[in-house]
Amino acid sequence: MSNVRHIEVAKDDDGQRLDRWLKRHVPELPYVLAQKLMRQGQIRVDSKRAKAETRLKAGQDVRIPPIATIGQREKTRKEISDKDRAFIKSLVIYDDGDVIALNKPADLATQGGTKMKRHIDGLLDALKNKEGVRPRLVHRLDKDTSGVLLLARSAQAARVLGESFKGRDVKKIYWAIVTPTPKILKGTIRASLIKGGGPRKEKMLVDEKDGKKSKTDYSVLENIGDDAAFVAFWPRTGRMHQIRVHAQVMGSPILGDGKYGGSAAKIETMEHAKRLHLHARRVILPHPMRKGTIDVTAPLPPELLMSWKNFGFSPNDKSDPFEDLED
DSSP states (O other): OTTOEEEEOOGGGTTOBHHHHHHHHOTTSOHHHHHHHHHHTOSEETTEEOOTTOBOOTTOEEEEOOOTTGGGOOOOOOOOOHHHHHHHHHTEEEEOSSEEEEEEOTTOBSSOBTTBOOBSGGGGGGGOOTTOOOOEEOSOOOTTOEEEEEEESSHHHHHHHHHHHHTTOOEEEEEEEESSOOSSSEEEEEOOEEEOOGGGTTSEEEOTTTSBOOEEEEEEEEEETTTEEEEEEEESSOOTTHHHHHHHHHTOOBTTOTTTTGGGGOOOOTTSOSSOOEEEEEEEEEOSSSSSEEEEEOOOOHHHHHHHHHHTOOTTOOOOTTTTSOO
């Protein structure tokens, strides 16, 4: 049959589920249609019928029937412009061949969504290695948060890093400016969180009955009396907007947080950056492919550097305020 494609499974995709492989390598194929074609036996692996959960092996042949004209649905990635190619490369602050670290700017989403045309995931083709392997996201940062974002250069590295992030092997240190200064300068915030519904569906809410347990350690590094403080946070769990909600619970919302901060966190002077003052400063974790540890620090972006300096806070602090805490 004309227009039938045969794609060889690359070494980097060894062990991946067929449905996830299709989403990555045949992005123009709608999920529902892919399920139908597999049931009909039109998508085959080494000439044999295959199910969505079939684990692929390097070197296998995947048969893809003609799909280009079905519903006229084309979801292939657009060619990256030279400007965007240079931009994503400029964000790289670490690359050892297995793991990449970006210093993600604020106001740029990690992945796409409704009305989200430009995002980190959509630019990763520009970071392919010599073998043409595209890096994979292993965790996310909120759109409004800047700082360290890790990528894996192989499926195996992605799996190991993913397990590290799910467990307790990763130390993530965030910097923030909060207002007012916390009454207790060092401690732990515990507040169970749940995603809101209805008009509050874009927010996380505190719900001790039905919410998921959430824990954040914090330490005030510097402060200006009771007015504002430079605080380091270590989220021990990975809930959406966790630090932002926990800062609110503590009574010291993050400066510039219009979603959770209320009037206390409004920025009323041009001397401060017009954004959320939250930055993923440092990530420390075991290397996924070799012995040793990855320890990456992301410098403050220019707009936050301005705020730190205007408050008189130290933008180059290299201390680990949680060094004495148990993992």
